[in-house]
Amino acid sequence: MRRILVSGGGTGGHIYPALSIARAVKKRYPDVEIAYIGTENGLESKIVPKQGDIRFYTVEIQGFKRSLSLENLNTIRKFLSAVKKSKQYIKEFQPDVVVGTGGYVCGPAVYAAHQLGIPTLIHEQNVVIGLTIKFLSRYADVVAYSLEESGKYLQNAKRAVYTGNPRATEVIEANPELGRRSLGIYDPRPIVLFVGGSRGAKAINEAVLQMVPYMKQTPQVQFVYVTGEIHYEQIRSQIPLHEVPNLDVRPFIYNMPDVLASTYLVVSRAGASTLAEITALGLPSILIPSPYVTNNHQEANARWMEEQGAAKMIRESELSGKYLWDWIYYLLQRSDEHEKMSEAARRLGRPEAAEVLVDELERIARKA
Numbered sequence: 001m002r003r004i005l006v007s008g009g010g011t012g013g014h015i016y017p018a019l020s021i022a023r024a025v026k027k028r029y030p031d032v033e034i035a036y037i038g039t040e041n042g043l044e045s046k047i048v049p050k051q052g053d054i055r056f057y058t059v060e061i062q063g064f065k066r067s068l069s070l071e072n073l074n075t076i077r078k079f080l081s082a083v084k085k086s087k088q089y090i091k092e093f094q095p096d097v098v099v100g101t102g103g104y105v106c107g108p109a110v111y112a113a114h115q116l117g118i119p120t121l122i123h124e125q126n127v128v129i130g131l132t133i134k135f136l137s138r139y140a141d142v143v144a145y146s147l148e149e150s151g152k153y154l155q156n157a158k159r160a161v162y163t164g165n166p167r168a169t170e171v172i173e174a175n176p177e178l179g180r181r182s183l184g185i186y187d188p189r190p191i192v193l194f195v196g197g198s199r200g201a202k203a204i205n206e207a208v209l210q211m212v213p214y215m216k217q218t219p220q221v222q223f224v225y226v227t228g229e230i231h232y233e234q235i236r237s238q239i240p241l242h243e244v245p246n247l248d249v250r251p252f253i254y255n256m257p258d259v260l261a262s263t264y265l266v267v268s269r270a271g272a273s274t275l276a277e278i279t280a281l282g283l284p285s286i287l288i289p290s291p292y293v294t295n296n297h298q299e300a301n302a303r304w305m306e307e308q309g310a311a312k313m314i315r316e317s318e319l320s321g322k323y324l325w326d327w328i329y330y331l332l333q334r335s336d337e338h339e340k341m342s343e344a345a346r347r348l349g350r351p352e353a354a355e356v357l358v359d360e361l362e363r364i365a366r367k368a
């Protein structure tokens with residue numbers, strides 16, 4: 001493969017799988033060139049340019065309102081002009097294959113590729129198929145999915161393949177030592193990581209604030225708390241950090257695979273990419289699903305993990321600092337329970353995902 005174009009965005013859950021696929025292709029084809037279609041406002045505009053070797057193109061796009069609304073006419077107009085722009089990019093870059101990993105932005109990118117006769121693969125991370133992937137599944141040459149249950153929704157696809165999520169492969173190749181060092185931790189203390197998805201979560205932030213006194217009394221553990229960019233300044237001003245030296249507060253972590261690989265316990269939202277990562281690593285977790293997502297799909301994700309013994313789920317409605325702390329403390333004390341959770345999580349992981357995806361791309365890509 002000489003050139004691959006990927007697209008996905010809005011949140012990390014769509015961006016990182018796109019990058020993982022591109023990285024996995026690069027591992028097999030070191031000379032491959034990579035381009036990305038994203039938006040200027042999505043998180044991808046911060047993450048992708050940091051990669052250094054990826055050409056970043058942008059289009060403008062907005063989501064559909066679920067109710068009948070005039071604004072949807074505007075959405076269609078933007079979609080059509082994004083298709084036109086994507087076609088220009090594709091003609092300029094000449095990719096052998098185009099990959100979409102969800103989020104509205106990949107709609108025009110993959111659709112344009114299809115119209116130009118370029119082979120396409122799309123990837124779904126969640127059990128329930130997202131709007132854009134559903135739309136594209138009629139056109140894509142391959143629909144790859146992360147969780148076995150999704151297969152039943154994809155019966156009309158040309159080819160639907162259960163691959164897993166490519167982030168799983170990336171995390172098992174990560175370096176825990178680098179992770180610890182990047183956090184400035186040079187001793188073997190266990191790390192408890194709090195992360196509210198790629199954009200942060202207000203409810204988790206509040207619970208963490210309530211737990212500060214407990215953390216202070218637990219200096220044998222290092223706590224790392226990722227607030228999400230928009231919440232960072234406010235949270236920092238609320239915590240007397242000099243009094244809690246074992247608590248590190250950060251707006252975002254750009255080397256999450258290394259950090260996760262060095263973590264003992266994670267407290268997190270239940271986004272699909274995060275779950276793919278923690279299962280591949282066999283990392284015990286306390287999951288607080290976001291109730292603000294389509295079809296409450298994060299709760300379905302978290303319940304699935306809990307039923308398998310791989311995680312503890314706490315609904316946002318029952319969340320409090322004290323309740324969360326009791327669970328954290330329990331898992332810190334009971335290494336046997338921690339171990340059981342870890343094994344159960346690992347059983348759900350699919351660390352070969354990226355390789356399977358590259359095999360699929362090889363099958364469809366234009367040959368020189």
Ligand SMILES: CC(=O)N[C@H]1[C@@H](OP(=O)(O)OP(=O)(O)OC[C@H]2O[C@@H](n3ccc(=O)[nH]c3=O)[C@H](O)[C@@H]2O)O[C@H](CO)[C@@H](O)[C@@H]1O
Nearest residue numbers: 011012013016125197198226252253256271272273274293
């Ligand atoms: C609110 C919302 O719509 N959430 C959706 C979004 O979530 P969101 O993007 O939050 O969730 P995911 O858990 O799927 O992905 C987050 C990704 O960002 C990474 N990360 C996160 C924080 C950080 O500081 N650094 C970092 O690198 C994680 O390691 C992971 O790779 O996409 C997911 C995948 O389609 C869905 O399941 C979620 O429901």
